[in-house]
Amino acid sequence: MSDRFVYETDVVIVGAGNAAMCAAISAQENGTKVMVLEKAPETEKGGNTTFTHGSIRFAYNGVEDLKQIMPDLTTEEIDSADFGTYTEEEFFDDMCRVTNYRTDPELASLLTNKSFETMQWLQSHKVRFIPIYGRQAFKINGVFKFWGGMIVETVGGGPGLVDSLHEEAKRLGVKVLFNAIATDLIHDDEGMQGVIFKHEGKTTEVRAKSVILASGGFHANQEMRTRYLGTKWDLAHARGSRYNTGEGIQMALNIGAMPFGNWSGAHAVGGDRYLPDFSEGFQKLSYPFGIMVNAEGKRFVDEGADFRNYTYAKYGKLILEQPDQFAWQIFDQKVSHLLREEYKFRQVTKVKANTLEELAEKLDGVDADAFLQEIKAYNAAIRSDIPFNPNIKDGRCTEGLSVRKSNWANTIDEGPFEAYAVTCGITFTFGGLRINNQSEVQDLMLQSIPGLYAAGELVGGLFYFNYPGGAGLMAGSVFGKIAGENAAHFVKSQDEQSLRSSLSEN
Numbered sequence: 001m002s003d004r005f006v007y008e009t010d011v012v013i014v015g016a017g018n019a020a021m022c023a024a025i026s027a028q029e030n031g032t033k034v035m036v037l038e039k040a041p042e043t044e045k046g047g048n049t050t051f052t053h054g055s056i057r058f059a060y061n062g063v064e065d066l067k068q069i070m071p072d073l074t075t076e077e078i079d080s081a082d083f084g085t086y087t088e089e090e091f092f093d094d095m096c097r098v099t100n101y102r103t104d105p106e107l108a109s110l111l112t113n114k115s116f117e118t119m120q121w122l123q124s125h126k127v128r129f130i131p132i133y134g135r136q137a138f139k140i141n142g143v144f145k146f147w148g149g150m151i152v153e154t155v156g157g158g159p160g161l162v163d164s165l166h167e168e169a170k171r172l173g174v175k176v177l178f179n180a181i182a183t184d185l186i187h188d189d190e191g192m193q194g195v196i197f198k199h200e201g202k203t204t205e206v207r208a209k210s211v212i213l214a215s216g217g218f219h220a221n222q223e224m225r226t227r228y229l230g231t232k233w234d235l236a237h238a239r240g241s242r243y244n245t246g247e248g249i250q251m252a253l254n255i256g257a258m259p260f261g262n263w264s265g266a267h268a269v270g271g272d273r274y275l276p277d278f279s280e281g282f283q284k285l286s287y288p289f290g291i292m293v294n295a296e297g298k299r300f301v302d303e304g305a306d307f308r309n310y311t312y313a314k315y316g317k318l319i320l321e322q323p324d325q326f327a328w329q330i331f332d333q334k335v336s337h338l339l340r341e342e343y344k345f346r347q348v349t350k351v352k353a354n355t356l357e358e359l360a361e362k363l364d365g366v367d368a369d370a371f372l373q374e375i376k377a378y379n380a381a382i383r384s385d386i387p388f389n390p391n392i393k394d395g396r397c398t399e400g401l402s403v404r405k406s407n408w409a410n411t412i413d414e415g416p417f418e419a420y421a422v423t424c425g426i427t428f429t430f431g432g433l434r435i436n437n438q439s440e441v442q443d444l445m446l447q448s449i450p451g452l453y454a455a456g457e458l459v460g461g462l463f464y465f466n467y468p469g470g471a472g473l474m475a476g477s478v479f480g481k482i483a484g485e486n487a488a489h490f491v492k493s494q495d496e497q498s499l500r501s502s503l504s505e506n
C-alpha cells in the first residue's frame, strides 16, 4: 500500500458549485462533518454557478411569498411592479412542456414542489435575492411587468451566490480543499468508503461513509461532447466553467451507477461567433425582437415561438446545424432599444448600416441577394394589425412563410440596421446519473448504492431537448439540500449500527 495522505470525514462532496455547497450546508447542519473537494483553484471557485446571473426559478403565490424571500423589498418596489404568481402547477407544466413531456415526473415534482421551501432555506442561510428588473420585466405605464416565471436573482449574481454559500459553509465548519481533483470512488459491497483525488498533484484519499457527487456535467470535455451529443459538438463554443469535464459521472458509472436522461442533449445558446471559449458576455438573447439568418440568407427558426427563457437553451443547437455553424441576428431601429445589456459589450461581432442593401454586403459569409429577398418576404408577411407588446406573447405573427414567426414580428425597414454574428455555445449537458427521490444514486439494477448521492448538473432525467431558464440553480439547491440531509442521516444510521454491534459483541 502506498504512503499516500489520508483524510477522514463523515461526508465528502465532490465539487464546490451551487449543488455541492447546498449539500455541504445541509449535511453539516444535520450534524455531520463535511469535506468538499474542488478541482479549481480558490480564485476560480464555484463552477458554472459563478458564471450565472443567479437567476432562479421557483413557485410562488404572490407578493406575500416574495416578501419572505426578499424581506428588504420596499413598499415602493412592490407598488411599482406586477410580479404576478407562478404556481407549483405552472412550474411543473413548464417542465413538462419544454421537455416535450420527457422530464421524469417524480424528479420534476420534487423540483417544483420543493422550490419555494428551498428558497426559504437559502434565505435562512444568508443568500440574498432581488427582483430581476432589467432582464425579466419591461416597464409599461410606470409598472414593471414580470414574465416568464423567473423573477429573482441573487445579489451579486453568480459570484454573489457562490460567496454567500461558501461563507455560510465555512461558518458552519465545512472544510473545502481546492486544487483537489477527484478521480475514483472507494467502494465495496458495503457501499461507499471514500474518494481518491489528486491534491496539488499528489494522490490522496479521503475516507468517508457517504459521498455526494456534485461536480457538474461534461460540457467542457470535447471528446465526451462528440461521443454523446454527436458530430459538430466538438466545434461548439464552450461557456462557463472549464472544469466541468465529466469525471463525477464517469467515476459513478465505473462502479455500476445507472446512466439516465437526455445524454444526447445539452443547454446550448446563440452567442458571439468569435469569442474564445469560457469568455464572459458570450450569449446574445434578444433574437425574439429581430430575425436570424444563416449563410444562405434564410431564416431557419421561429424567433418568437415563446418568451426568450423558454427557447434560448435549445436554439444554440439549431445554429450549430446551419452551414458553417453560424447565423446573423438582425434588428432595425424600432427595436434596438430593447436589446439586452450583452449587446453593448466591447467584444461583439457587430455590423451597422443605414440601408438593407449596405447591410447585406456587410454580413460576412451570407448570400446577399437571398438575404434581401428573405427580408422582403418577411416584411410582407407580418400581421401589423396586431399591436406589438414585448411583455406578453402578443401574437403579432407572420403569415404564409415556411418558417413562421409567432410573436413580436416587426418589419425590418427602419435604418440604421444592426446585425450580430452568432454561433452555438454549450452551457451544460443534460445526461447524467439516475437518482431516486432521496438523491440516492441508483445502480444498474435500480437499487440505491449505499452512501452515494448526487445533485446538480450531473443528475440526468430532468431536462430533455430544452430547459426553462433558472431551473438549473433551483435543481442544484433542491437536490443538493436533499442529498445533504440524507447523506447525514445515512452516516448517523451507520454509526448507530456499528455502535450496536460493538455493544452486542462485548
Ligand SMILES: Cc1cc2nc3c(=O)[nH]c(=O)nc-3n(C[C@H](O)[C@H](O)[C@H](O)COP(=O)(O)OP(=O)(O)OC[C@H]3O[C@@H](n4cnc5c(N)ncnc54)[C@H](O)[C@@H]3O)c2cc1C
Binding pocket: 014, 015, 016, 017, 018, 019, 020, 037, 038, 039, 040, 045, 046, 047, 048, 049, 050, 051, 052, 053, 054, 055, 056, 057, 180, 181, 182, 183, 214, 215, 216, 217, 239, 240, 241, 243, 244, 245, 246, 247, 248, 427, 428, 455, 456, 457, 458, 469, 470, 471, 472, 473, 474, 476
Ligand atoms: C454562462 C452561464 C449562465 C447561466 N445562467 C444561469 C442562471 O442564471 N440560472 C440558472 O438556474 N442556471 C444558469 N446556468 C446553469 C447553471 O450554471 C447550472 O445549472 C448550475 O450552476 C450547476 O450547478 P452545479 O453545482 O451542478 O455545477 P457547477 O456550479 O458547475 O459546479 C461543479 C463544480 O465541480 C467541480 N468539479 C468538476 N470536476 C471535478 C472533480 N473531478 N473533482 C473535484 N471537483 C470537480 C467544478 O470545478 C465545479 O466547481 C448558467 C450557466 C452558465 C455557464
